[in-house]
Amino acid sequence: MASTTVHVAGWTNCQFFRKAKSVIQGLSLLYPRDIAVEIHEYPDRESFRTWLFEHRESFGEDASSHRSSPFCWKGENDFIGGCDDTIEWAREFTSAVAGPAPAVATNGVLNGSGGMVDDGFYGQKPSQHGFDYDLIVIGGGSGGLAMGKKAAKLGAEVCLMDFVKPSPAGSTWGLGGTCVNVGCIPKKLYHTAALLAEGVGDAVDYGWKAADKGMVDWATLRLNVQRHIKSLNFGYRTQLSKIKNESEGKVDYKNGLAVIKDAHTVEYTNKRGKVATTTAARILVSVGGRPKPLDCPGGELAISSDDIFSLEEAPGKTLVVGGGYVALECAGFLAGLGYEVTVLVRSILLRGFDRECVDRVQRSLEQAGVSLRIGVLPESLEKGADGKITVQTSQGALEGFDTVLAATGRAPDTAALGLDDLGVEKKPNGKVASTHEQTNVPNVYTIGDCTFDSYLELTPVAIQAGELLAERLYGGAGAGGGAAAAGDHLGAVHDALVDKEEALREEAPQCLPGRAQLLRAPALVELRLEHV
Structure with a gap:
């Protein structure tokens, strides 16, 4: 079109x-x-x-x-x-x-939706096609886990590979991907902590004599959040191991960094440096994305959203670079926890969002004490002998920061996968080109934040895309891909553009056309769907 x-x-x-x-x-x-x-x-x-x-x-x-x-x-x-x-x-x-009607998969081809071709492996088991597995999933985030578990429950033999490359600051985490480890889950827990701080401030008026807002105990907050995340990591591992007892399929988990060697072979390296290979009829690329580094001299001094939730020491006085929802959410909960926060924004806040809602978000952040510097860019970072960071900007120097958080966008983590050697088409931004999650190499598929298939970079979209793709390839029938799933979950069209991440992550499976409602919390503004 x-x-x-x-x-x-x-x-x-x-x-x-x-x-x-x-x-x-x-x-x-x-x-x-x-x-x-x-x-x-x-x-x-x-x-x-x-x-x-x-x-x-x-x-x-x-x-x-x-x-x-x-x-x-x-x-x-x-x-x-x-x-x-x-x-x-x-x-x-x-x-x-x-499309006018749900697409139906026959011999691996989506009839009625166009563009998807037969990869030659529909209905075959390892004993028939000769490879070690039916499917190798590269990436253990929300989409990869959903696809792997669904395919196995439908009888497929799956190998799921996941390996977290340390961030520039050295942060790593467990199975579950961005949302569980360094995104939705920890952000909401820190946001809840900030909301509790606001409640403590009002508690005296409600008769709570011992209420004292004070300063948050960062070490305790961090420890308990990380314990919760590790329990989720363990839960995912347990779920994978149980599938073999519940169905004819299985999921073998490999904690290894994967490189695709050819259309059916994947080489993986574990944390001890041991290299092994395995094969499959099909390969799914679901590696997600990572934060973009701060591109200026001294940019290596900045951390990202990969690091903020596991900092050993409290962030202290913080400079956030970026005007998207990741930047503003982090700025909001940090301010709510009692830290001094400044945000540098290149042009406008929340580009592409409803401007009336954005104006209210901006007012709420400013009322919470966040200093928004619109139209100001960092030009260099330098750490002094006292450990404080000085940031030279397009409008002069800003001094005395304990932490600089870069939140200027994310990039797909596809550069070192071996896709170029295989001939898989990628877009200039590194995202994998696909139609109905199928790449130009017919037995190689892709879902989630690393694909260009009209996706919103949201957890429920990746999960739904993975489950629907598994249905098409291993269940005998299915509906359209991730983009169609997003449209279905949104209903016809929302009466208002709401915060895509928050609304869809929590409300997508059931939401009806609704209106944006601002939940006024000085620590952080969230936009959700109010059902009508």
Whole structure:
């Protein structure tokens, strides 16, 4: 499908304009290769109507009588209509992209969805195809675990390889991927700690005489969070070992760094440096991504979200670099825990998010004491004899930081996998190109944050993509891939663009079209779906 530019014109305080704008912006996030957005926003009703009455005749007869905000069209002058018409158009577009009917896998080919080809191994067991396993999964994050477990429960013999390369600061972790170890789970636990601090501040008014906010005991918080994460790591290992007793399939776990040697062979190196190889009919690449390093002199002094949750010492006075949700979530809970926080933002906060919600997020962070420096970039970092870090910026020096946290985006961890030698197509940003999770090498598949298959980089999307792919390859039938799954879980289109990570991670399996509700907590702002 060729890219379509959808235009939404209206005046700022019109609720119907904001609603239509949010729907189309949300659609462009779900289908970035198919939908582009241009917003024509006027400060008041009068200026919008002046524009409208001057231009509506050029959009055809249906548009000539349109008098209200919003006024929406696609392409040059293909009139859509007002708010309700635009939402209906978005629903029809979503249905067209997802396909008129569920796709059904026959001999490994998705009929009715197009693009997926027979890899030659549908319905075969190791005794038939001659390889050690039916499937090798490279990457033990949410998507890889979901695919491996589902395939094994459907009778496949699976080898799951996972190895955490230490971050530049030396941080490592266990089985489960980013979300469990250095993402969703620890972030929410630290956020909860920050919320408790806010509650302590109000407790005296509710009769709690011993309430004293004080300073958080970082060592205790860190220890208990890491204990909880390790219990989850252990749980995943236990789940894998139990599958053999519950089905005809199995999952063999290998804690080794994998390199693909050919279309069926994977070499892996364990933590002691021992190298081994194994083979499979199919290979799944689900290695996720890692934070981008800070690209300036002294950038190695900065840590990332891979490190913040396991710091041995309290972060102290912290500088956060970045304006995305990872940066702002970290800044929020650190401020809530009582640390002085400054954030450097290149241009705007939360690019691509609903601007009304972003404005409220910004106000809440500022009320919590976070210093936001918009339009300021770091140029160099230098550590002094006292251990404090001085940051030279585009607007002068900032001094006295104990910690600098870089949160400027993530990159797929695909460079050293051997995909280039195998001829697997990758995009310029390193993401693996695929159609319905299948690469241009038919028996090599990919899911999660490392793929370019119209994905939102979210845990439930990767899980759903993995389970659906397992159904298609080993269960005899299945639905569309990750992008379609995201569209299905979102319902038709949300009435408002909400924080994608928070809303989908928690609400995706059941959510209905809803509205964004800001949960006001000075320590950190989260946006969730309120069911309607």
